[in-house]
Amino acid sequence: MIRSWMMRFMAGRYGGDQLNILLIAFYVILYVVYLFTRMVIFELLALILIIMSLYRSLSRDLDRRRGENARFLQVVRPIARRWNTFRSRTHDREHRYFKCPNCGQQMRVPRGKGRITVHCRSCGAVFEEKS
Ligand SMILES: [Zn+2]
Numbered sequence: 001m002i003r004s005w006m007m008r009f010m011a012g013r014y015g016g017d018q019l020n021i022l023l024i025a026f027y028v029i030l031y032v033v034y035l036f037t038r039m040v041i042f043e044l045l046a047l048i049l050i051i052m053s054l055y056r057s058l059s060r061d062l063d064r065r066r067g068e069n070a071r072f073l074q075v076v077r078p079i080a081r082r083w084n085t086f087r088s089r090t091h092d093r094e095h096r097y098f099k100c101p102n103c104g105q106q107m108r109v110p111r112g113k114g115r116i117t118v119h120c121r122s123c124g125a126v127f128e129e130k131s
Helices: 002-010 018-037 040-058 062-091
Strands: 095-099 106-110 115-119 126-130
Touching (some): 018 040
């Protein structure tokens, strides 16, 4: 009963996406900050975010909402990729990372092998690197 009402209500509406998840996440963070600080500005900002999120979910202008999410992902994806690379490198104790002195290509060598000759697969440069 409630389920079918919900389905009829949401028909033709936008629903959720990555941008909405971020809006809700920031809403939760700001609301927790508000609970600790009791500063009204945080409650107000949290309220704005949750209203934006609801407005987007219930919107019937699907093209515009998809466009917003696409622009959001365009900004966030490179940042997320760089963050993931950084994290996997800091956890990798078996390799040393460096850039090719000729073309700047990211490379890695196994640690603890002394000075080794490295061959860049990108530009073909050959050089020595300590590992
Ligand atoms: Zn190179």
